[in-house]
Amino acid sequence: MPLDRGKERVVVLVDMDCFYVQVEQKANPELKGKPCAVVQYKTWQGGGIVAVSYEARAQGVKRGMRGMEAMRRCPGLQLAQIPEAHGKANLSRYRQASAEVLAVLSRFAVIERASIDEVYADLTAEAGRRLKQPGLLQQAVTLLGSTCVEGFPRDRDRDSRAPPLSALHREEARREGLQAWLDSLPADRDQGSPELLLTAGALMVEEMRAAVEAETGYRCSAGISHNKVLAKLSCGLNKPNRQTLLPMESVDRLFDTLPISTIRNLGGKLGESVSQLLQVHNMGQLRAFSQAQLHTSFGVKTGSWLFDLCRGLDFEPVRPRYFPKSIGCSKNFMGKEALTMCEQVKHWLLQLSTELEERLLQDQQQNGRTARQLAVALRLEEERQSRSFSRCCPLAGPDAQRLAQRAWTLIQACNTAQPPQAAWSPPVIGLSLSARDFLETSVVSARGITDFLTGSSSQSPGAGAAPNPGRVGGAQSPVRGLGPFGAHRAGTITSFFVHAPTNKTCPSPDPVTHTLPAQPSSLSIAPLTFPPPLSPTPPPVPETPPSPAPHPSPSHTPPLGRRDSEHTGPAEMDLPGLSFFKRKALARSPGQPPPDPPLSPSLPTEVLVRCARCGESTLPWQEAEHKDFHFALDLQRSLSTLPPPSPPARTKQKAVDQLRAPGKRARTGSKTLDWYFQKAPP
Numbered sequence: 001m002p003l004d005r006g007k008e009r010v011v012v013l014v015d016m017d018c019f020y021v022q023v024e025q026k027a028n029p030e031l032k033g034k035p036c037a038v039v040q041y042k043t044w045q046g047g048g049i050v051a052v053s054y055e056a057r058a059q060g061v062k063r064g065m066r067g068m069e070a071m072r073r074c075p076g077l078q079l080a081q082i083p084e085a086h087g088k089a090n091l092s093r094y095r096q097a098s099a100e101v102l103a104v105l106s107r108f109a110v111i112e113r114a115s116i117d118e119v120y121a122d123l124t125a126e127a128g129r130r131l132k133q134p135g136l137l138q139q140a141v142t143l144l145g146s147t148c149v150e151g152f153p154r155d156r157d158r159d160s161r162a163p164p165l166s167a168l169h170r171e172e173a174r175r176e177g178l179q180a181w182l183d184s185l186p187a188d189r190d191q192g193s194p195e196l197l198l199t200a201g202a203l204m205v206e207e208m209r210a211a212v213e214a215e216t217g218y219r220c221s222a223g224i225s226h227n228k229v230l231a232k233l234s235c236g237l238n239k240p241n242r243q244t245l246l247p248m249e250s251v252d253r254l255f256d257t258l259p260i261s262t263i264r265n266l267g268g269k270l271g272e273s274v275s276q277l278l279q280v281h282n283m284g285q286l287r288a289f290s291q292a293q294l295h296t297s298f299g300v301k302t303g304s305w306l307f308d309l310c311r312g313l314d315f316e317p318v319r320p321r322y323f324p325k326s327i328g329c330s331k332n333f334m335g336k337e338a339l340t341m342c343e344q345v346k347h348w349l350l351q352l353s354t355e356l357e358e359r360l361l362q363d364q365q366q367n368g369r370t371a372r373q374l375a376v377a378l379r380l381e382e383e384r385q386s387r388s389f390s391r392c393c394p395l396a397g398p399d400a401q402r403l404a405q406r407a408w409t410l411i412q413a414c415n416t417a418q419p420p421q422a423a424w425s426p427p428v429i430g431l432s433l434s435a436r437d438f439l440e441t442s443v444v445s446a447r448g449i450t451d452f453l454t455g456s457s458s459q460s461p462g463a464g465a466a467p468n469p470g471r472v473g474g475a476q477s478p479v480r481g482l483g484p485f486g487a488h489r490a491g492t493i494t495s496f497f498v499h500a501p502t503n504k505t506c507p508s509p510d511p512v513t514h515t516l517p518a519q520p521s522s523l524s525i526a527p528l529t530f531p532p533p534l535s536p537t538p539p540p541v542p543e544t545p546p547s548p549a550p551h552p553s554p555s556h557t558p559p560l561g562r563r564d565s566e567h568t569g570p571a572e573m574d575l576p577g578l579s580f581f582k583r584k585a586l587a588r589s590p591g592q593p594p595p596d597p598p599l600s601p602s603l604p605t606e607v608l609v610r611c612a613r614c615g616e617s618t619l620p621w622q623e624a625e626h627k628d629f630h631f632a633l634d635l636q637r638s639l640s641t642l643p644p645p646s647p648p649a650r651t652k653q654k655a656v657d658q659l660r661a662p663g664k665r666a667r668t669g670s671k672t673l674d675w676y677f678q679k680a681p682p
């Protein structure tokens with residue numbers, strides 16, 4: 001019997017509970033069971049909190065608070081600090097912990113590493129196999145000992161305003177719901193039933209999580225449903241140390257009260273636009289719009305996607321990816337820390353290069369692969385606006401000095417200070433180095449050295465390239481038995497580097513015929529002298545309160561280094577304050593041009609992602625924003641040419657009209673999409 005559309009798969013998201021806290025607790029068992037938080041940079045008001053134990057959360061401690069403020073709220077709070085190296089946060093121990101967890105999970109399924117502590121897996125095939133085992137469900141109540149079933153029992157309401165249940169009552173409610181769910185399963189054990197498949201998947205996930213805890217000591221939660229969006233959503237419903245099965249039949253009720261921004265891919269600008277344009281707040285409200293109306297407002301592709309999504313349907317595949325696709329490190333220099341001298345810029349390039357060298361060597365050893373490309377990006381502050389640039393060049397080895405020299409060569413044209421150029425202008429407020437385009441080490445040695453040095457792309461996967469069994473790339477698993485995995489997604493630095501201008505001018509992205517653009521740094525090392533490590537200089541970079549607008553004020557410091565589920569990991573970007581993505585939105589106002597000046601092309605095209613809609617090539621980590629850009633264009637076109645959708649309520653119509661009216665702006669003030677529309681269509 002064919003399964004209902006959208007209910008064919010069993011997808012799980014496994015997410016570690018208060019991950020950095022657990023890592024610190026494992027290193028220092030005295031912290032276990034205590035209210036505890038992890039801070040980054042202790043120098044200003046006790047540092048910024050990036051992770052909070054559930055005991056501390058119960059006492060009001062939140063991510064983004066300053067350590068001192070958290071101590072006031074929770075006097076017994078234990079603070080652990082993220083180690084530092086090269087003048088910046090060193091996340092090695094968390095990465096190491098992440099690798100341990102991944103090693104366990106990948107024994108059960110082919111996994112997609114979504115961030116430093118999140119993993120997706122498609123369990124459909126294995127769940128189907130398990131269903132064939134006789135007696136599988138007989139012990140289910142016992143075996144599903146930490147499983148909650150969302151929406152069960154059916155008459156139980158999820159009221160977010162109700163006071164939290166005691167642990168005892170929560171457990172009672174869980175058992176009751178689980179039993180009701182099991183009772184509702186088809187009696188004939190029809191092996192094609194989506195509900196049975198989910199149940200078999202949940203049994204697997206119980207085993208996976210138990211194995212993670214037994215072998216690493218870390219606890220995690222999980223969400224089990226029919227797609228990535230629902231799996232991610234359900235994972236957060238009953239944290240910590242619980243897994244939640246979300247059946248399709250419970251989706252409508254859940255969505256009726258679920259804010260749009262909590263849904264995967266709708267947490268940013270796209271979600272904001274949907275809310276503003278349609279004047280809706282909950283996912284369920286989107287169901288009131290017909291597919292045609294959503295097409296009109298958002299274009300066919302996004303409109304259809306939204307139409308499905310608000311019904312719980314999502315078809316994004318789980319993409320096998322074991323290793324991060326890029327290895328990067330970055331540093332922000334906010335306020336007075338901004339770099340205004342060339343020597344400072346060189347110094348920090350060297351610091352970042354030194355970290356990158358260490359990590360590349362370690363990666364080479366552990367994962368048998370070598371990066372072939374170096375990307376450098378910097379963020380500049382000009383008249384309180386930030387602009388960003390990125391460039392890349394072939395990478396012939398992980399030597400820190402050479403990395404730093406190459407990076408310097410790539411970015412020095414951005415310095416507009418007058419000769420003799422001891423100064424750097426505009427001030428640098430963010431620097432990042434990232435290595436990518438990995439090749440299996442054995443393949444490297446088998447290939448001609450020239451080919452390697454020039455980054456010739458004949459074996460490069462590129463974005464969306466077919467998986468190549470001979471390569472490790474960014475995605476293959478060390479568990480060889482699992483077969484070749486393809487690489488698809490961008491690496492670590494989405495939230496930092498946005499809008500590189502190079503994508504406008506890059507040569508034709510033909511991965512076979514492409515030759516590297518003429519770029520002095522591509523093949524030669526510029527004769528620069530780098531200062532020796534300024535130990536113990538760099539000038540200590542005390543964490544100071546972020547400067548006034550466009551940066552956030554310390555009083556509402558948001559989460560540090562916001563995560564992006566498609567990238568390597570949250571705090572890997574070393575961001576004290578808002579994600580750069582948000583800062584950029586704050587920094588730009590309607591009427592201002594987009595921040596990227598047209599610099600010369602420098603990206604070997606094999607790393608570019610070609611947009612199916614406009615053919616433009618973007619950096620992989622800009623792909624998501626580029627899609628948002630099309631969405632904005634669709635929106636703009638639909639506003640100017642097409643009849644309005646007919647939202648169900650008058651207030652909605654009014655809001656849409658406001659957005660349509662030429663010269664008028666909706667009362668949403670700074671939250672309009674105007675700044676987006678400054679960008680010229682491709």
Ligand code: TTP
Binds near residue numbers: 016050116560
């Ligand atoms: P999360 O999975 O978002 O959070 P968490 O694991 O601490 O807690 P939860 O149980 O609610 O999932 O992030 C994983 C780790 O990433 C987190 O422990 C610390 C780090 N991180 C940051 O450094 N900055 C951030 O802004 C976020 C969101 C996470």
